Amino acid sequence: MEIVSLNDVSKTYTKGNQRVEVLRRICLDIEQGDFIALMGPSGSGKTTLLNLIGGLDMPTSGTVQVGASRLESLSSSGLARWRAQNIGFVFQFYNLLPMLTAQHNVELPLLLTSLPSKQRKQNAATALDLVGLGDRAKHKPSELSGGQQQRVAIARAVVADPMILVCDEPTGDLDRQSAEEILGLLEILNHRHGKTIVMVTHDPKAAEHARHTLVLDKGELVQPAAQA
Amino acid sequence: MGSLGFIWKSLFRRKVRAILTMASLVTAFLLLVLLRSVGVVFEAGEDFANVHRLSVSSKFSVIDSLPKSHVRKVEQVEGGKTVTHMNWFGGAYQDPYNMVMTFAVDPSSYFDVYPENEISAEHHEAFNASKTGMVAPRRIAERYGWQVGDRVPLLSTIFQYQDSSMGWQFDLVGLFDPENEFGDVVLIRHDYFDEGWIHGGDEAIGRIGVVLEDPDRAREIAKEIDSLFENTSDPTRTATEAEFARQWLAQIGNISLMVNGVLGAVFFTMLLLAGNTMMQGLRERTPEFGVVKTLGFTNARLFAYVLGESLLLVTMSAVVGVALGTQVVGFLVIALVGDMPPMLQSWGTVLLAGVVAVGFSVLVGLFPSITAARLQIVDALRAR
Numbered sequence: 001m002e003i004v005s006l007n008d009v010s011k012t013y014t015k016g017n018q019r020v021e022v023l024r025r026i027c028l029d030i031e032q033g034d035f036i037a038l039m040g041p042s043g044s045g046k047t048t049l050l051n052l053i054g055g056l057d058m059p060t061s062g063t064v065q066v067g068a069s070r071l072e073s074l075s076s077s078g079l080a081r082w083r084a085q086n087i088g089f090v091f092q093f094y095n096l097l098p099m100l101t102a103q104h105n106v107e108l109p110l111l112l113t114s115l116p117s118k119q120r121k122q123n124a125a126t127a128l129d130l131v132g133l134g135d136r137a138k139h140k141p142s143e144l145s146g147g148q149q150q151r152v153a154i155a156r157a158v159v160a161d162p163m164i165l166v167c168d169e170p171t172g173d174l175d176r177q178s179a180e181e182i183l184g185l186l187e188i189l190n191h192r193h194g195k196t197i198v199m200v201t202h203d204p205k206a207a208e209h210a211r212h213t214l215v216l217d218k219g220e221l222v223q224p225a226a227q228a
Numbered sequence: 229m230g231s232l233g234f235i236w237k238s239l240f241r242r243k244v245r246a247i248l249t250m251a252s253l254v255t256a257f258l259l260l261v262l263l264r265s266v267g268v269v270f271e272a273g274e275d276f277a278n279v280h281r282l283s284v285s286s287k288f289s290v291i292d293s294l295p296k297s298h299v300r301k302v303e304q305v306e307g308g309k310t311v312t313h314m315n316w317f318g319g320a321y322q323d324p325y326n327m328v329m330t331f332a333v334d335p336s337s338y339f340d341v342y343p344e345n346e347i348s349a350e351h352h353e354a355f356n357a358s359k360t361g362m363v364a365p366r367r368i369a370e371r372y373g374w375q376v377g378d379r380v381p382l383l384s385t386i387f388q389y390q391d392s393s394m395g396w397q398f399d400l401v402g403l404f405d406p407e408n409e410f411g412d413v414v415l416i417r418h419d420y421f422d423e424g425w426i427h428g429g430d431e432a433i434g435r436i437g438v439v440l441e442d443p444d445r446a447r448e449i450a451k452e453i454d455s456l457f458e459n460t461s462d463p464t465r466t467a468t469e470a471e472f473a474r475q476w477l478a479q480i481g482n483i484s485l486m487v488n489g490v491l492g493a494v495f496f497t498m499l500l501l502a503g504n505t506m507m508q509g510l511r512e513r514t515p516e517f518g519v520v521k522t523l524g525f526t527n528a529r530l531f532a533y534v535l536g537e538s539l540l541l542v543t544m545s546a547v548v549g550v551a552l553g554t555q556v557v558g559f560l561v562i563a564l565v566g567d568m569p570p571m572l573q574s575w576g577t578v579l580l581a582g583v584v585a586v587g588f589s590v591l592v593g594l595f596p597s598i599t600a601a602r603l604q605i606v607d608a609l610r611a612r
C-alpha cells in the first residue's frame with residue numbers, strides 16, 4: 001500500500017523575472033514501510049522533493065497525497081498539525097535548539113500534544129534511550145558530538161510516533177563511524193518500528209542501507225522506483 | 229518542560245544579555261515609581277485648596293514676618309468672618325532629621341479658621357488654658373508614643389530658645405484629628421513661642437488666615453486688605469488658598485511635565501535598546517523558528533511564544549522595579565518625613581506601571597512575533 005503518492009508534481013521558483021523549474025512532473029509512489037535513498041547531484045531538487053513529502057512546502061502543480069491527506073487541501077495551521085502527528089524530520093546539521101538540553105529538545109514536539117507533563121517527560125526519556133543517549137539527557141547540544149546531536153535529533157523525530165521519517169543528508173556532516181551508527185539506527189527504526197523512511201544522501205555507502213534508491217537529476221527522476 | 233518553561237529558556241538563552249536587558253528595564257520601572265511618587269506629592273496639594281479662606285503674608289516673601297497689629301486691622305475688614313495667625317516653627321523630635329511640622333498659632337481662633345481639624349472641647353479648652361501647651365494630630369502622637377500629659381521636647385530648626393539652645397519643651401494637652409495627612413501639623417502657642425524665642429518679644433507673626441463670609445468677594449476683600457498696608461513698612465500680599473495653590477500648581481505643572489518628559493525619554497531609550505536586542509535575537513533565531521515550525525508549531529503558537537517572551541521579560545522587570553521603587557520611596561519618605569503618607573502607597577502608580585509594562589512588551593515584541601509567525605519554513609531553514 002502506498003503511503004506517499006506524488007502525481008505529476010512540479011515545483012517552480014521565481015526569482016525576479018527568472019523562473020527556475022526545480023522539479024518537473026514527478027510521479028512517485030512510496031510503499032508503507034519502505035526505506036528510500038534519494039540521490040542526485042547538488043541542485044537537482046532533492047531537498048525540494050523532500051520538503052513536499054514532509055508538508056513543508058507546496059507544489060506549483062500536481063498533487064501530494066500522504067497517508068489519508070491531500071496536502072494541497074490543508075490550511076497552513078492544518079498542515080502544521082498534520083506534520084506534528086505524521087512526520088519526523090532529521091536534518092544534516094541536526095537543528096537542535098541550542099538553549100535546550102537533549103531531554104527538552106526531544107520533549108519539544110510533545111508540547112503540541114495533550115499529554116500530561118509527566119508523560120511527556122517519560123516519552124522523551126524513552127526516545128533518548130532508544131537512540132542510546134539516556135545518560136546524556138541533561139546535556140546541551142554544544143556539549144555533544146555531531147553523531148550524538150544527530151541521535152538526539154532522531155529521538156526528537158520519532159518521539160511523537162510519526163509514520164514517516166524524512167531525512168535530509170543525515171550523515172552528511174559526520175565521520176564514517178558516526179554515520180554508520182546513525183544509519184544503523186535508521187535501519188532499526190525501519191525494520192523494527194515499521195517507520196517509512198525517505199533519506200537524501202550523497203553517499204553511496206549510506207544508500208546501501210536503504211531498501212531502494214531513487215536518483216533525481218535536473219528535477220526529474222531518472223531511475224524508476226524498483227519494486228521490493 | 230511546559231510552554232512557559234520553553235518561553236523562559238528561550239528568553240534566557242543568553243543569560244548575560246537577558247540579565248543586562250532586565251537590569252535596565254528594572255531601573256526604568258524603578259525610576260517610574262520614584263518620579264511618579266514625586267508627581268503624586270506635588271499634585272495632591274490641589275485637592276485641599278480652599279476658596280473660602282484668604283491667606284495674608286508679607287509682600288516681600290513668605291519667610292518675612294508681619295507685625296501682630298496687622299491682625300487687629302484685618303479683623304476690622306468687612307466680609308472677613310474669623311481671623312487667626314500663625315508662625316512656622318519647624319520642629320524635630322529627638323533627632324534633627326526626624327522632622328515634625330510645627331506651627332505656633334493663636335489657640336482660641338485657630339480651630340475656627342481651620343475647622344477641618346477636629347478637636348474635642350475639652351482638649352481645646354486645655355490648649356487655651358496652658359501657655360506651654362501643645363496639641364498634636366492623633367496620628368503623630370501615636371507614632372511617637374506621646375500621651376496627653378507628657379512633656380514633649382522639640383528641636384526648632386531655626387528658633388533658639390532663651391537659653392540659646394534649639395531645644396524647646398511643651399506640654400501635650402490635647403489631640404486632634406486632621407482631615408488628611410496634609411493637616412498633620414503639631415500646634416504650639418504663639419504667645420509662648422514669642423516669649424521663649426531669644427529674639428522674640430515683638431509678637432511678629434508669619435501669616436494671617438481669614439475665613440470669608442462670601443467667597444465671591446474674595447478678590448475684592450484681598451485687595452482691600454493689601455491696600456490697608458500698602459504704604460506701611462510691612463506691605464502684604466493676600467490671596468485665597470486656592471489661588472496660592474494654583475500658583476504652586478503652575479510651578480508643579482512644570483515639574484510634572486519634566487517628570488513625565490524624563491520618564492518618556494527613559495522609556496523611549498529603553499524601547500530602542502530592547503527593540504535592538506529583540507531584532508538581533510530575531511536574526512540569529514530565524515533558523516530555529518523554521519525548526520519549530522517544521523515540528524508542527526503553528527504560526528499562531530509561535531506568535532504567542534515570541535510575544536510571551538517579551539511579556540515575561542518586561543513583566544518580571546516591572547515587578548522587580550516597582551517593588552524596589554516602592555521600597556526606595558518608602559525609605560526616602562521615612563528618612564525625610566518620618567512617616568509614609570498613605571497616598572504614596574497608591575495603586576495608581578502600580579496600575580500605571582502595569583499598563584506601561586504591557587504596552588512596552590507589545591511594542592517591543594510585536595514586530596518579532598509577527599515576523600516569526602510569517603516566516604516561510606523553507607526560507608527560514610535556508611537562512612542558516
Ligand SMILES: Nc1ncnc2c1ncn2[C@@H]1O[C@H](COP(=O)(O)OP(=O)(O)OP(=O)(O)O)[C@@H](O)[C@H]1O
Pocket residue numbers: 013014015020022040041042043044045046047048049606607
Ligand atoms: N526557496 C527557493 N527559492 C529559489 N530557489 C530555490 C529555493 N529553494 C531551492 N531553490 C533552487 O532549487 C534548486 C534545487 O534545490 P534543492 O535544495 O532542492 O537541491 P538539492 O538537490 O537538495 O541540492 P543539495 O544536494 O546541494 O542539497 C537549486 O537550484 C536551488 O537554488
Ligand SMILES: [Mg+2]
Pocket residue numbers: 046047048168
Ligand atoms: Mg539539499
